[in-house]
Amino acid sequence: MPRVNAREDATAKLLQSAEAMGVELDREEAERWIAAMTAEAGGEVEVDVASGVYGHRITMADHDAGELERFRRMAAIVGFEDRPPAVTTALALSGSAAQSRIQRFPADADFFERVHIRAATREEACRTLAEVVREKALATRSGPGFRLQEIKFGSWPEAGTVGGERVSRGHAVSWTPAEVAEGVIAFERPDGSRAELRWEDAGREPGWCKLDWLLADPVEGGLVNASNMLDPTWEAPDGTITPLDGFLDPYFQEVYLETESIPLFSKLVKQMGADAVADYVEQLTEEVYKYTVKSPNYGKAARRMYNIFRLTGRFAEAAFIRELFDEPATALYQLAALLRALDEAADARDAFEPEALVTQVDQLIMSAIAALEGPAEGDMVRRLLELRDALTGQEQGGASRAERIAGVQQDAMAAVNAYFERVLTAVPTIKSYLESVAATHTPVG
Incomplete structure (x- = not known):
């Protein structure tokens, strides 16, 4: 006592x-x-059968199923589709969006998605990731009630300057939708020489992967900033799983939107130490x-x-x-x-x-x-x-x-x-x- x-x-x-x-x-x-x-407490996963969502028990306690219709309509724009058997995904709400029961004034609509790729080599997995991210960006670039704002994908292989802004080697590459469409970013090296970073080259080290949109709120009206942070993983033929960005994200603040993704979620959770x-x-x-x-x-x-x-x-x-x-x-x-x-x-x-x-x-x-x-x-x-x-x-x-x-x-x-x-x-x-x-x-x- x-x-x-x-x-x-x-x-x-x-x-x-x-x-x-x-x-x-x-x-x-x-x-x-x-x-x-x-x-x-203890790290167990809870499934809400009625609404078809799941997540860590502590996180689920703050989730309001009444908001799901709104977020699922946004997910139709921000979420990635499976490409079985090579690509499987698990889309979740994250941040204040996952805490809709207590977040009376949420700032943004944050999503998180596990993108799992089966491939013979890491290089092939990175190429596949580059393809699906680019296709998603182009497909959701602009339309009635939505506009893609920015894409974080790849790591700078060297330092330089882009549009007057300095970039550092190893840091995330920020792309505009137009640059993604062209598949290249022009930059200037420290010695003044000009160079280009191509989309496929940036994808060799995916690094921080994130897409940001501006949406017309489908339920409440007004506008909302929506993002999808990706956690890409590669599964080799022998079953070994490797995070393509170097880190397997934990699952302590996400509410996953489809119970069909539980097998992938369970497989990845087992990889966590x-x-x-x-x-x-x-x-x-x-x-x-x-x-x-x-x-x-x-x-x-x-x-x-x-x-x-x-x-x-x-x-x-x-x-x-x-x-x-x-x-x-x-x-x-x-x-x-x-x-x-x-x-x-x-x-x-x-x-x-x-x-x-x-x-x-x-x-x-x-x-x-x-x-x-x-x-x-x-x-x-x-x-x-x-x-x-x-x-x-x-x-x-x-x-x-x-x-x-x-x-x-x-x-x-x-x-x-x-x-x-x-x-x-x-x-x-x-x-x-x-x-x-x-x-x-x-x-x-």
């Missing part, structure tokens, strides 16, 4: 902290969730350090800490952060992301109806009203209305659209960063954790 008493004591202290900061935390709900996490959880937590801890010390963004840090605390048994702290995602102030995090989508859509009017842009601004205004009070609310709403007029052509002159959007984004992120920093550091155990992360990761010399 001491363990239970300690857990109840930790929960009580966090409830007191929440009350002192004005955070609405339902004690019964928090205790119910903590009890469920304690009982279900006993230290998979520890390695994943260490990776997230590095990101917490980044977002609280190097480049402060306490909203992103909170999302990482939530996953860390869930997986390491610190369920009281996780329950506290879980409630923060429902607070009105977190709408500003979504606001900043949706402004980026709005800016991109304004440059792609062939793919998006004007009404979608106006709907987007109206949603942003409502988010600002929910998140802010007093003069800050009035100022933010005024600036968003000016942006609305600029998009509909009702305003002439003044600051450019890009300037308006950048200004509102900066203010929104500053406000949400200040909010999360204040509430997180006001909880003694979380403050102590952050101090420990900062001390452990402080560079020497």
Whole structure:
């Protein structure tokens, strides 16, 4: 019983902290969730037969099946198709999209897909991956309600400059849809000579594989940034499985959308070592350090800490952060992301109806009203209305659209960063954790 008493004591202290900061935390709900996490921890996989999705039990506890229709309609654009027997896939929701039960204001629609390739050699597998990624990019380049924005594929074989931007050897190659269509990127070497990187050459070391789209939300209207992060693997004739990007991603924050992919999922999970959880937590801890010390963004840090605390048994702290995602102030995090989508859509009017842009601004205004009070609310709403007029052509002159959007984004992120920093550091155990992360990761010399 001491363990239970300690857990109840930790929960009580966090409830007191929440009350002192004005955070609405339902004690019964928090205790119910903590009890469920304690009982279900251990890395088991749960299948929801009714909705046809599956994932880690801890992740499934935060998933809302009511959002599936919306995400599955997006998946029709962002997902890859199987090419049996050579290519099989497993598409999942990731990030805030996988936590739709608690993420009241999700920023983007993030997908994650395992792309498994059977081939005689690694070189053949890489060629196949290059083919399927390019075909996907070309097939979803632009259409009614969607536009491909960027493709990360391949690794730079040497340093250089692209369009005035420096690129480093070994770093991910960023392609525009036009460059993918041409199959080549022109760049300049450090000595001033000109060279080209061809798509098939970049694919020899696939590295970080990710595609980003801008979509018209098929259910809620407005716009949404959607991405698909790929985890490509190669299976040799002898059954040996090798990650083509050098790392087999864990499965602790995904909700897989089709039960037909369970055989592939199970095969890949067996390849994960006993230290998979520890390695994943260490990776997230590095990101917490980044977002609280190097480049402060306490909203992103909170999302990482939530996953860390869930997986390491610190369920009281996780329950506290879980409630923060429902607070009105977190709408500003979504606001900043949706402004980026709005800016991109304004440059792609062939793919998006004007009404979608106006709907987007109206949603942003409502988010600002929910998140802010007093003069800050009035100022933010005024600036968003000016942006609305600029998009509909009702305003002439003044600051450019890009300037308006950048200004509102900066203010929104500053406000949400200040909010999360204040509430997180006001909880003694979380403050102590952050101090420990900062001390452990402080560079020497």
